[in-house]
Amino acid sequence: MKVARSELWAGRTLLLALMAFTILPFISIFMTALHPSGTVPSGLDWPENPQWINFVTAFNMAEMPKLFASSIFIVLSVVPATLVISTMAGFAIGLLRIPGSRVLLFLFVFGLTLPFQGIIIPIYFLERAIGIYNTRVAIALPLIALYMPFAVFWMRAHFVNMPSELSEAARVDGATTWDLFWRIHIPLARAPVASLGILTSIWTWNQFLLCLVLVEDPTQRTMAGGLGAFQGHYANNVPLLCAGTILILVPTLLIFILFQRQIISALLQGSVKG
Amino acid sequence: MPAPYRPTMNSIETSGNRPKTIENSRRIFRSKRVRRETFIGWLFTLPALFMYAFFVLVPFLMTILYSFFRWNGVGPMTWVGVKNYVSVFQVPNLIGTIFNAFWLVVWFSFIPVCLGLIVASVIHRVATGTFGLVARTVLFLPQVIALVAAGIIWGWLLALPGLINQMLKAVGLSVITRAWLGDFHWALPAVGMVGVWVLLGFCTVLLLTGMTKIDPALYESARLDGASWVHEFFAITVPLLRHEIGVCLTVTVIAALAAFDIIWVTTAGGPGNSTSVPGIQIYILAFTQRAIGLASALAVMLMVLVVIVILPIQWLTRESEK
Numbered sequence: 001m002k003v004a005r006s007e008l009w010a011g012r013t014l015l016l017a018l019m020a021f022t023i024l025p026f027i028s029i030f031m032t033a034l035h036p037s038g039t040v041p042s043g044l045d046w047p048e049n050p051q052w053i054n055f056v057t058a059f060n061m062a063e064m065p066k067l068f069a070s071s072i073f074i075v076l077s078v079v080p081a082t083l084v085i086s087t088m089a090g091f092a093i094g095l096l097r098i099p100g101s102r103v104l105l106f107l108f109v110f111g112l113t114l115p116f117q118g119i120i121i122p123i124y125f126l127e128r129a130i131g132i133y134n135t136r137v138a139i140a141l142p143l144i145a146l147y148m149p150f151a152v153f154w155m156r157a158h159f160v161n162m163p164s165e166l167s168e169a170a171r172v173d174g175a176t177t178w179d180l181f182w183r184i185h186i187p188l189a190r191a192p193v194a195s196l197g198i199l200t201s202i203w204t205w206n207q208f209l210l211c212l213v214l215v216e217d218p219t220q221r222t223m224a225g226g227l228g229a230f231q232g233h234y235a236n237n238v239p240l241l242c243a244g245t246i247l248i249l250v251p252t253l254l255i256f257i258l259f260q261r262q263i264i265s266a267l268l269q270g271s272v273k274g
Numbered sequence: 275m276p277a278p279y280r281p282t283m284n285s286i287e288t289s290g291n292r293p294k295t296i297e298n299s300r301r302i303f304r305s306k307r308v309r310r311e312t313f314i315g316w317l318f319t320l321p322a323l324f325m326y327a328f329f330v331l332v333p334f335l336m337t338i339l340y341s342f343f344r345w346n347g348v349g350p351m352t353w354v355g356v357k358n359y360v361s362v363f364q365v366p367n368l369i370g371t372i373f374n375a376f377w378l379v380v381w382f383s384f385i386p387v388c389l390g391l392i393v394a395s396v397i398h399r400v401a402t403g404t405f406g407l408v409a410r411t412v413l414f415l416p417q418v419i420a421l422v423a424a425g426i427i428w429g430w431l432l433a434l435p436g437l438i439n440q441m442l443k444a445v446g447l448s449v450i451t452r453a454w455l456g457d458f459h460w461a462l463p464a465v466g467m468v469g470v471w472v473l474l475g476f477c478t479v480l481l482l483t484g485m486t487k488i489d490p491a492l493y494e495s496a497r498l499d500g501a502s503w504v505h506e507f508f509a510i511t512v513p514l515l516r517h518e519i520g521v522c523l524t525v526t527v528i529a530a531l532a533a534f535d536i537i538w539v540t541t542a543g544g545p546g547n548s549t550s551v552p553g554i555q556i557y558i559l560a561f562t563q564r565a566i567g568l569a570s571a572l573a574v575m576l577m578v579l580v581v582i583v584i585l586p587i588q589w590l591t592r593e594s595e596k
Binding site for chain 1: 276306311312314315316318319321322323325326328329330331332334336337340347365375385393396397399401405408409410411412413415416417418419420421422426427428430431433435436437471474475476480481483495501518521524525530531532535536538539552553555557560561566569570574577578580581584
């Protein structure tokens with residue numbers, strides 16, 4: 001496509017301006033984080049004497065190692081469980097097409113638009129009643145359930161497009177349903193399962209509301225939940241708050257830079273299918 | 275990693291026997307097999323179904339149930355009928371949250387989708403190479419970070435000594451500088467800006483993916499007929515991106531109506547109730563004021579609201595061939 005020179009520059013200027021709009025907030029908190037703790041600097045101002053120690057202070061105050069371990073624990077208990085049970089359900093609904101699968105699908109799709117706030121109150125009382133309130137499990141179990149509508153829908157979309165000849169051929173060779181699932185379709189479903197894994201990991205890492213309601217102890221929360229608590233304590237110490245925010249952002253940003261292609265395509269596909 | 279499937283000796287024998295079996299017994303065999311398979315199929319769905327029922331469907335029904343009672347969370351529950359719903363409609367602070375939520379839709383949904391359409395078509399036209407790729411990645415960045423972090427970052431940017439006011443002063447607009455999040459009139463648009471920042475990249479990249487699927491020949495022929503950029507945009511790009519626009523609208527409208535994280539860390543609903551949305555009010559009612567029934571009624575209304583708004587969007591923008 002041929003494009004006029006003036007249009008080319010106008011377009012590039014607009015893009016550069018929007019990129020600045022996206023990046024400047026990060027630069028601003030980075031510069032602020034280097035100011036002496038407790039002072040109130042201005043938005044974009046490189047300090048005379050950069051206080052790198054702020055990152056160490058924030059690291060200790062936010063109990064970063066504990067918070068990190070807690071997040072990893074929650075992600076590792078939520079994501080594999082979500083992948084396994086949603087793949088199984090997606091397989092039964094999309095490929096085996098068991099009687100009642102339409103009803104089941106409808107039931108799960110119904111949950112797609114349900115906001116977390118809509119059901120958080122009973123979850124709180126339910127967890128108090130069964131005695132898991134204020135533990136990491138209190139975040140993990142509802143999260144697995146809340147991912148089910150999307151995850152089942154996602155896996156079903158994959159299985160429903162698999163050619164039926166594949167399953168029939170295996171049947172002729174005497175494969176049981178379990179063989180069909182475990183030996184034929186799981187190896188073929190690696191790509192959608194991987195995307196689902198990326199998505200649920202990011203969502204879990206960033207989960208805030210469930211942490212806020214269900215867990216009082218910040219060190220039992222995910223990173224985002226811990227950050228919320230940190231903000232509560234250090235709202236008036238701007239440099240320290242910025243340093244803490246940066247520390248909590250670093251793992252997400254690293255993962256994004258490493259896997260940006262997969263993450264972008266997973267998030268896009270996820271929303272298109274959802 | 276599971277091993278590739280290999281038929282066992284046993285299964286080869288059965289399949290070898292098959293042609294000899296007579297029609298009738300085959301049918302019986304099959305119906306038995308079908309029943310067994312159905313049973314096994316249902317077993318496959320059980321774990322997902324159990325988790326979903328226990329932590330989503332039951333709480334969903336419980337929310338509806340709670341909404342008909344007056345309850346402080348520990349004492350006895352009193353049946354009050356639809357009184358909680360009446361209260362939601364009558365108390366200005368409660369019904370106001372719903373108006374605020376719709377106001378937020380303009381910022382979280384309308385602006386990112388419109389701007390995203392423009393930005394995507396700009397990238398599509400003038401930045402197909404590395405520059406476009408970099409722009410895409412950078413704009414997408416806010417989408418992966420926690421909303422809490424986005425809120426904290428912008429809480430500082432919009433503060434009195436923050437970057438926004440600094441820039442306004444630099445261009446000679448110091449008259450309008452203020453603590454944006456503490457201002458009754460400006461707090462909601464300020465929170466809305468955070469939404470634009472978070473959602474613009476998502477909309478841009480999604481719409482861009484749709485644009486690359488449009489046949490370039492369409493644009494070529496339009497240009498031969500002397501169509502301008504604006505013509506092209508409204509006659510080709512927008513109609514053919516109907517499905518993608520629908521997806522963007524759905525995602526962003528839900529993000530607006532069910533907003534919580536960003537608002538909680540920036541304003542917590544204040545000043546007054548000027549940025550209070552249903553999500554925030556549900557939390558405050560249920561967990562600080564212990565008005566479980568009222569909070570549940572608002573929660574039910576929020577869920578109904580989301581469905582009412584999303585259904586027409588889905589219906590209008592569905593791909594016709596499917």
